[in-house]
Amino acid sequence: MKFTQLVKPATPEQALAYAKQPNTIVLGGGMWVRMQKKQFDTAIDLSALGLDTIEETADGLKIGAYVTLRQLETSPAFAAYTKDAVKTSFSPIVGVQFRNGATVGGSIFGRFGFSDVTTLFMALGATLTFVEAGEMPIASYVGGGILHDVLTYITLPKTAPDAVAVFAHRHSATDFPFVTVAAAKRGEQITVCASPVPVRPCAKTFACKDASADAFFADMPVKPNATQTAVYRDHVTRVLINRAILAVGGAPHEN
Numbered sequence: 001m002k003f004t005q006l007v008k009p010a011t012p013e014q015a016l017a018y019a020k021q022p023n024t025i026v027l028g029g030g031m032w033v034r035m036q037k038k039q040f041d042t043a044i045d046l047s048a049l050g051l052d053t054i055e056e057t058a059d060g061l062k063i064g065a066y067v068t069l070r071q072l073e074t075s076p077a078f079a080a081y082t083k084d085a086v087k088t089s090f091s092p093i094v095g096v097q098f099r100n101g102a103t104v105g106g107s108i109f110g111r112f113g114f115s116d117v118t119t120l121f122m123a124l125g126a127t128l129t130f131v132e133a134g135e136m137p138i139a140s141y142v143g144g145g146i147l148h149d150v151l152t153y154i155t156l157p158k159t160a161p162d163a164v165a166v167f168a169h170r171h172s173a174t175d176f177p178f179v180t181v182a183a184a185k186r187g188e189q190i191t192v193c194a195s196p197v198p199v200r201p202c203a204k205t206f207a208c209k210d211a212s213a214d215a216f217f218a219d220m221p222v223k224p225n226a227t228q229t230a231v232y233r234d235h236v237t238r239v240l241i242n243r244a245i246l247a248v249g250g251a252p253h254e255n
């Protein structure tokens with residue numbers, strides 16, 4: 001990626017005004033966009049917006065979009081909220097140096113089909129705040145159309161889950177995962193999110209007694225990707241979903 005000018009807006013509204021101009025790119029940590037072979041007129045640096053904090057507020061756990069994956073991984077508040085699942089989820093993402101750069105905002109805004117990060121936040125029931133579009137559930141954003149906006153915060157519900165489990169499958173350590181699964185149990189409900197690449201992550205909530213991979217895939221076939229058949233991907237994803245449901249206290253029944 002190349003750009004002609006770098007701007008550092010002082011307010012989210014200024015950042016949005018830049019983002020609305022043609023041929024501009026919003027930068028998170030830049031770890032993904034730097035691999036693109038594109039020339040932009042303007043790159044927008046969000047580092048002066050104060051979006052790099054994790055706060056426990058009356059609404060829940062409020063995470064700035066500029067918080068890095070490593071900040072989250074080492075945050076006692078986020079570790080407590082996720083019952084330490086963040087460590088299992090984030091530690092295979094390349095390496096510490098990389099996670100010191102990649103931001104949670106860039107990870108979620110990118111809607112990557114392989115994302116450990118998006119999968120976890122979808123299972124946790126996050127709400128996203130955009131400068132123009134305002135608040136929306138993460139599932140609406142991930143399943144929706146293109147948005148030319150600036151993501152400012154990711155907020156997790158005040159009540160933390162009772163249990164959280166994450167599983168992913170990679171060809172080799174630090175590679176992109178080809179399946180990511182997360183499950184979070186709150187009371188008598190389990191939310192399951194799975195990301196069998198190339199489909200975007202998808203989350204569904206079930207009564208504990210009804211949660212299973214069969215129920216998850218009732219209306220959603222797994223697609224093949226460049227290296228794996230649909231049959232293989234379907235099998236691996238089902239195994240990981242049922243493991244995650246078991247790990248959070250469910251009892252998946254298979255047909």
Ligand SMILES: Cc1cc2nc3c(=O)[nH]c(=O)nc-3n(C[C@H](O)[C@H](O)[C@H](O)COP(=O)(O)OP(=O)(O)OC[C@H]3O[C@@H](n4cnc5c(N)ncnc54)[C@H](O)[C@@H]3O)c2cc1C
Binds near residue numbers: 034092094116
């Ligand atoms: C080699 C490599 C391996 C990886 N492996 C994994 C892995 O195993 N698991 C995993 O989950 N992820 C993986 N990732 C993805 C990584 O974790 C990050 O999700 C990715 O780098 C994006 O984060 P970033 O902060 O660098 O975003 P950037 O690259 O800066 O931006 C990504 C996109 O989001 C936009 N954007 C960024 N911030 C905002 C904002 N606040 N508002 C609006 N738009 C915004 C950018 O314009 C761009 O379109 C990998 C990435 C790379 C490059």
